[in-house]
Amino acid sequence: MRTFDYERATSPAAAAARVAGTPGARFIAGGTNLLDLMKLEIETPAHLVDISRLAGLDRIEETPEGGLRIGALVRNSDLAADRRVRRDYAVLARALLAGASGQLRNKATTAGNLLQRTRCPYFYDGNQPCNKRMAGSGCAAIGGFSRNHAVVGASEVCIATHPSDMAVAMRLLDAIVETVRADGSTHAIPVATLLTLPGDTPHVEHGLEPGELITAVTLPPPIGGTHVYRKVRDRSSYAFALIAVGMVVQEDGSGRVALGGVAPRPWRVEDADALLPRGARATVEALLTGAKTTSENAFKLPLVERTLVSALAEVRP
Amino acid sequence: MRHSLALTVNGQDHALELDTRTTLLDALREHLHLTGAKKGCDHGQCGACTVIVEGRRINSCLTLAVMHDGDAITTIEGLGAPGDLHPMQAAFIKHDGYQCGYCTPGQICSAVAALDEIRADMPSHVSPDLDAPATFSGEEIRERMSGNLCRCGAYSNIVDAITDAAEERV
Ligand SMILES: Cc1cc2nc3c(=O)[nH]c(=O)nc-3n(C[C@H](O)[C@H](O)[C@H](O)COP(=O)(O)OP(=O)(O)OC[C@H]3O[C@@H](n4cnc5c(N)ncnc54)[C@H](O)[C@@H]3O)c2cc1C
Ligand code: SF4
Numbered sequence: 001m002r003t004f005d006y007e008r009a010t011s012p013a014a015a016a017a018r019v020a021g022t023p024g025a026r027f028i029a030g031g032t033n034l035l036d037l038m039k040l041e042i043e044t045p046a047h048l049v050d051i052s053r054l055a056g057l058d059r060i061e062e063t064p065e066g067g068l069r070i071g072a073l074v075r076n077s078d079l080a081a082d083r084r085v086r087r088d089y090a091v092l093a094r095a096l097l098a099g100a101s102g103q104l105r106n107k108a109t110t111a112g113n114l115l116q117r118t119r120c121p122y123f124y125d126g127n128q129p130c131n132k133r134m135a136g137s138g139c140a141a142i143g144g145f146s147r148n149h150a151v152v153g154a155s156e157v158c159i160a161t162h163p164s165d166m167a168v169a170m171r172l173l174d175a176i177v178e179t180v181r182a183d184g185s186t187h188a189i190p191v192a193t194l195l196t197l198p199g200d201t202p203h204v205e206h207g208l209e210p211g212e213l214i215t216a217v218t219l220p221p222p223i224g225g226t227h228v229y230r231k232v233r234d235r236s237s238y239a240f241a242l243i244a245v246g247m248v249v250q251e252d253g254s255g256r257v258a259l260g261g262v263a264p265r266p267w268r269v270e271d272a273d274a275l276l277p278r279g280a281r282a283t284v285e286a287l288l289t290g291a292k293t294t295s296e297n298a299f300k301l302p303l304v305e306r307t308l309v310s311a312l313a314e315v316r317p
Numbered sequence: 318m319r320h321s322l323a324l325t326v327n328g329q330d331h332a333l334e335l336d337t338r339t340t341l342l343d344a345l346r347e348h349l350h351l352t353g354a355k356k357g358c359d360h361g362q363c364g365a366c367t368v369i370v371e372g373r374r375i376n377s378c379l380t381l382a383v384m385h386d387g388d389a390i391t392t393i394e395g396l397g398a399p400g401d402l403h404p405m406q407a408a409f410i411k412h413d414g415y416q417c418g419y420c421t422p423g424q425i426c427s428a429v430a431a432l433d434e435i436r437a438d439m440p441s442h443v444s445p446d447l448d449a450p451a452t453f454s455g456e457e458i459r460e461r462m463s464g465n466l467c468r469c470g471a472y473s474n475i476v477d478a479i480t481d482a483a484e485e486r487v
Contacts, residue, residue: 004338028384050383100464102441107379
């Protein structure tokens with residue numbers, strides 16, 4: 001690991017200003033992704049601003065509109081155990097519980113989970129070309145081992161997926177990220193647009209400004225319905241998704257659906273939601289329009305459809 | 318770059334001055350000479366480094382010691398000692414919940430905290446009904462312990478040990 005300076009943040013605005021004004025500075029929250037990458041020298045921050053003890057950001061509060069405001073530092077395990085989340089936003093609790101392990105969920109934070117980086121094996125291997133790790137160096141996954149790579153939303157220079165389970169549920173629930181910038185101003189960004197598609201710049205993964213700190217994620221009022229999160233993986237626990245389906249279906253058959261494991265960000269196509277009453281085939285066709293597969297990840301297309309068939313059977317017995 | 322910090326480990330206070338890069342695991346093993354917690358993968362994938370910090374199990378390899386200034390930590394050495402074993406330690410011996418023993422300290426710390434999580438009504442991936450209180454079962458234990466790998470494959474005996482310890486505590 002490269003050497004770095006360390007300090008504990010004193011307030012959200014001060015933390016934002018500190019990271020914006022210090023070359024090579026980064027926030028660290030749970031550290032479960034950043035530290036992992038620092039050990040491999042894929043991330044090499046010169047300065048860490050530890051936000052993990054910032055007061056007040058570890059609370060889950062009800063909003064005046066009837067939704068929930070989840071502090072950026074709420075642990076994944078606490079969020080999944082919250083009675084309101086279990087009752088009103090079950091797809092979020094299920095997605096969280098399908099991710100990582102008990103130990104990791106005790107550390108992983110809401111904001112850190114959203115901003116976790118890809119698990120593309122070439123991104124992790126400093127000896128391989130990777131446009132995300134080193135802009136312009138090439139992409140070893142294209143033409144290489146690409147079993148777990150994206151089938152939609154990717155580009156000619158990067159086909160990595162975003163690995164988060166939680167983010168799929170947040171996208172499905174139309175969550176909004178609240179931030180504070182170095183100048184003290186506050187902003188609201190839908191999770192739908194927080195994470196960007198790779199295009200020509202796969203090293204850019206979100207639209208946050210340098211030093212822009214996520215302070216909370218807000219959920220709109222509960223939408224009712226039956227909540228399902230189906231994660232398909234190589235072993236039944238403690239593995240990243242090959243594909244995942246998050247879904248909320250109402251009694252009249254209408255609903256919404258988002259996918260994980262198929263794209264550089266949680267994948268939702270609002271037009272596809274309207275097709276849910278017509279069944280899995282029509283919905284998946286709309287969700288995965290223009291899909292581009294490799295010989296190794298083509299299995300994801302039928303797998304998404306079959307998983308949706310099975311999830312729909314569960315909610316409409 | 319160095320930083321000073323204080324840790325309370327197994328009830329004992331320690332003042333340390335460490336390189337900022339020192340993980341909590343390395344602080345425990347290399348600086349406090351508590352070698353129970355093991356370094357397996359060093360990337361949060363195997364669970365051999367599991368310790369209990371402020372009442373919660375975490376991977377001590379994936380966190381910096383400086384981030385834990387002022388925290389209370391329990392390692393396998395603090396759970397119990399020969400002659401005064403923690404019920405979970407005794408259950409692992411009774412059920413032969415290991416072969417080589419390398420993953421065992423992490424397994425035991427994880428198991429103790431996992432039972433506390435059930436008692437604290439934290440659900441898991443296999444909990445059938447999120448509205449119902451979290452309950453104990455063999456399936457729950459297998460899911461909740463999935464962050465602790467055992468390359469000897471002593472899993473069935475580990476589940477027996479944890480089940481035994483859980484029954485003793487209710
Ligand atoms: C073995 C293993 C298995 C895993 N399995 C899964 C899985 O199955 N599913 C899944 O979804 N995840 C999985 N994970 C990933 C895990 O969920 C993430 O590592 C975790 O959520 C990251 O949160 P953190 O708080 O530790 O982030 P950190 O590592 O602290 O931070 C991650 C990034 O976010 C930035 N950041 C953190 N907080 C803020 C903030 N408030 N504002 C702005 N920027 C911020 C940091 O600067 C850093 O760039 C796994 C991880 C491991 C190690
Ligand atoms: S898919 Fe993206 S992350 Fe993976 S090697 Fe190619 S450029 Fe790098």
